[in-house]
Amino acid sequence: MKKLFSAFFAVVLICILLALGDLALNHQSTGGSGKTLTIYNWGDYIDPALISKFEQQTGYRVDYETFDSNESMLTKIRQGGTNYDVVIPSEYTVQRMKKEHLIAPLDHRQLPNLRYIDPQFLNQAFDRGNRYSVPYFWGTLGIIYNDQKVTGKDVQHWEQLWNPRLKNNLMLIDSARDVFAVALITQHDSVNTTDYQQLKLAQHHLKQLTPNVKAIIADEMKMYMEQDEAAVGVTYSGDAREMMNINHHLHYVVPSEGSNIWFDNMVIPKAARNKTAAYQFINFMLEPGNAAQNAKYVGYATPNAAAKKQLPKKITADKAFYPPANTMKHLQTYRDLPLRVLGEYNDLFLEFKMFAK
Amino acid sequence: MRQKAMFIVPYALWIVLFVVAPLVLILYQSFFDINGHATLGNYANYLTSSVYLKMTLNSVWYALLITLVTLVISYPTAYVLNHLPNKQFWLLLVILPTWINLLLKTYAFIGLFSRTGTINQFLQFTGLGSHQLLFTDASFMFVAAYIEIPFMVLPIFNSLAEINPSLINASYDLGATQWQTFRKVIWPLSMPGVKAGIQAVFIPSLSLFMITRLIGGNRVITLGTAIEEHFLTTQNWGMGSTIGVVLIIAMFIIMFMTGDKKQKGGRS
Numbered sequence: 001m002k003k004l005f006s007a008f009f010a011v012v013l014i015c016i017l018l019a020l021g022d023l024a025l026n027h028q029s030t031g032g033s034g035k036t037l038t039i040y041n042w043g044d045y046i047d048p049a050l051i052s053k054f055e056q057q058t059g060y061r062v063d064y065e066t067f068d069s070n071e072s073m074l075t076k077i078r079q080g081g082t083n084y085d086v087v088i089p090s091e092y093t094v095q096r097m098k099k100e101h102l103i104a105p106l107d108h109r110q111l112p113n114l115r116y117i118d119p120q121f122l123n124q125a126f127d128r129g130n131r132y133s134v135p136y137f138w139g140t141l142g143i144i145y146n147d148q149k150v151t152g153k154d155v156q157h158w159e160q161l162w163n164p165r166l167k168n169n170l171m172l173i174d175s176a177r178d179v180f181a182v183a184l185i186t187q188h189d190s191v192n193t194t195d196y197q198q199l200k201l202a203q204h205h206l207k208q209l210t211p212n213v214k215a216i217i218a219d220e221m222k223m224y225m226e227q228d229e230a231a232v233g234v235t236y237s238g239d240a241r242e243m244m245n246i247n248h249h250l251h252y253v254v255p256s257e258g259s260n261i262w263f264d265n266m267v268i269p270k271a272a273r274n275k276t277a278a279y280q281f282i283n284f285m286l287e288p289g290n291a292a293q294n295a296k297y298v299g300y301a302t303p304n305a306a307a308k309k310q311l312p313k314k315i316t317a318d319k320a321f322y323p324p325a326n327t328m329k330h331l332q333t334y335r336d337l338p339l340r341v342l343g344e345y346n347d348l349f350l351e352f353k354m355f356a357k
Numbered sequence: 358m359r360q361k362a363m364f365i366v367p368y369a370l371w372i373v374l375f376v377v378a379p380l381v382l383i384l385y386q387s388f389f390d391i392n393g394h395a396t397l398g399n400y401a402n403y404l405t406s407s408v409y410l411k412m413t414l415n416s417v418w419y420a421l422l423i424t425l426v427t428l429v430i431s432y433p434t435a436y437v438l439n440h441l442p443n444k445q446f447w448l449l450l451v452i453l454p455t456w457i458n459l460l461l462k463t464y465a466f467i468g469l470f471s472r473t474g475t476i477n478q479f480l481q482f483t484g485l486g487s488h489q490l491l492f493t494d495a496s497f498m499f500v501a502a503y504i505e506i507p508f509m510v511l512p513i514f515n516s517l518a519e520i521n522p523s524l525i526n527a528s529y530d531l532g533a534t535q536w537q538t539f540r541k542v543i544w545p546l547s548m549p550g551v552k553a554g555i556q557a558v559f560i561p562s563l564s565l566f567m568i569t570r571l572i573g574g575n576r577v578i579t580l581g582t583a584i585e586e587h588f589l590t591t592q593n594w595g596m597g598s599t600i601g602v603v604l605i606i607a608m609f610i611i612m613f614m615t616g617d618k619k620q621k622g623g624r625s
Contacts, residue, residue, distance in 0.1 A: 174570065214574060339592060339593065343593050346591045354412060354415075
């Protein structure tokens with residue numbers, strides 16, 4: 001019994017010491033000032049040097065918290081009790097947050113640097129007039145392939161994924177919207193279709209893809225493609241960039257007949273505590289020099305026209321990440337569909353996955 | 358008497374807050390559609406959809422296979438462990454992997470099974486060529502069984518250790534062969550451990566979902582996959598809860614089937 005008590009006491013003591021240590025460290029970095037800016041962003045999605053620069057310029061202390069999916073972020077904010085000042089959701093989530101009155105309209109007078117954003121990325125269907133959001137990065141859905149296993153010209157278009165030569169060599173991202181987008185584009189339908197017949201047709205087409213499908217996975221695809229586990233994958237440009245940095249045999253293609261284009265955007269939640277700092281931060285990130293530095297670090301495509309000019313030619317001339325105008329014009333964004341339709345997409349997708357045996 | 362009543366308070370609170378309340382909430386949720394209207398539609402949807410019924414069949418089938426494989430491996434293991442000197446130490450080695458996070462163990466298997474992984478390197482070295490190991494039923498079963506084995510070994514080991522050795526000696530004295538002793542004495546007496554092991558393995562196996570994606574590449578779909586999707590992607594909590602209720606019912610059936618029937622006057 002005595003032993004048990006001393007063990008218990010030791011654990012409590014360790015906890016207290018750790019808590020004190022944490023408190024001391026935090027106190028040091030605040031320098032006593034209570035001015036904090038809390039950012040809620042995807043993991044590893046900003047150049048940390050920019051955060052330090054912002055802190056030095058403005059004297060605010062930045063609290064950087066991360067999430068790994070739009071849905072988990074949304075659930076957390078919906079529950080309340082959070083005080084994030086700047087959040088970076090994808091476009092369909094911006095639409096939903098707007099509908100649920102979770103984000104505040106932006107005062108454009110406080111964001112003079114908005115003028116640097118390329119007009120083709122402003123005034124999108126998910127947020128007309130950019131009343132609530134400012135684009136942060138953008139990207140596409142596309143095909144990644146390994147040049148040791150397939151030749152580039154065999155995987156330029158979605159329809160080519162159905163080629164029997166790719167038998168058991170294709171990896172799909174585990175997301176209903178993205179997999180259906182591929183099938184819907186091959187039959188020239190909108191990726192936001194709410195027509196059940198079109199979805200049924202798309203599913204029928206997908207079922208014919210099953211002999212080629214090796215696995216339907218999420219983030220693990222990066223690791224598998226890097227390790228040459230499969231020849232071809234359907235993934236996002238951001239993930240593709242990471243894979244290509246590690247395995248130089250990988251290449252990324254955005255099919256010219258169309259694909260999904262996505263945006264990650266800076267928004268200010270209604271519950272923000274430090275709106276002044278939030279505006280300062282968004283404006284800071286829109287400054288061409290900072291945006292270019294961030295794009296170099298993160299590796300995604302920047303919507304900032306002035307920043308793009310500052311980037312090395314090698315990056316901006318890459319058609320995989322900055323597609324030419326005739327591809328750009330065929331790209332479609334996802335709209336936030338009614339839950340009922342979203343359910344249909346997912347039920348049909350589940351059925352397709354069952355069929356994938 | 359009053360003091361005894363006081364002792365039951367923490368237990369009762371625990372059961373009500375963390376067992377009864379969640380079950381009631383799941384049951385309650387399952388009667389609502391996505392628009393928040395009360396409905397029996399989720400159950401109708403479940404019972405009339407060939408997708409869900411096939412998925413249920415899949416889940417039960419895989420859980421059954423996993424349980425059988427684990428039992429076949431675990432019973433002899435537990436039996437041998439019981440006859441070793443320092444058996445507590447050997448038992449510790451069997452339990453040790455449960456101290457490591459499930460996800461880490463699964464990732465380790467990816468390293469072993471992948472095309473450039475250790476096993477394929479060995480196969481190539483011995484001239485057997487490289488094979489597709491990941492994303493197959495076999496690899497899924499292997500990893501699931503590996504993860505569940507300690508939960509099967511432990512109860513069987515305990516029930517074998519509890520058997521009074523004089524019963525076994527008596528069996529030999531009365532002229533029973535080794536096989537007869539095992540069949541008539543050891544096996545029936547270790548039954549409670551086997552049943553507990555089956556419960557501990559079958560029930561979690563019904564709703565496995567991380568391994569189905571990581572090792573099975575989503576080519577093995579169980580009810581767990583559907584629940585995850587309904588709660589996280591479609592936000593159709595009603596349907597997710599309905600599948601949850603189905604799983605709970607399945608668990609009650611298993612508990613009933615493997616439960617101790619002695620008290621009801623049957624022979625075991």
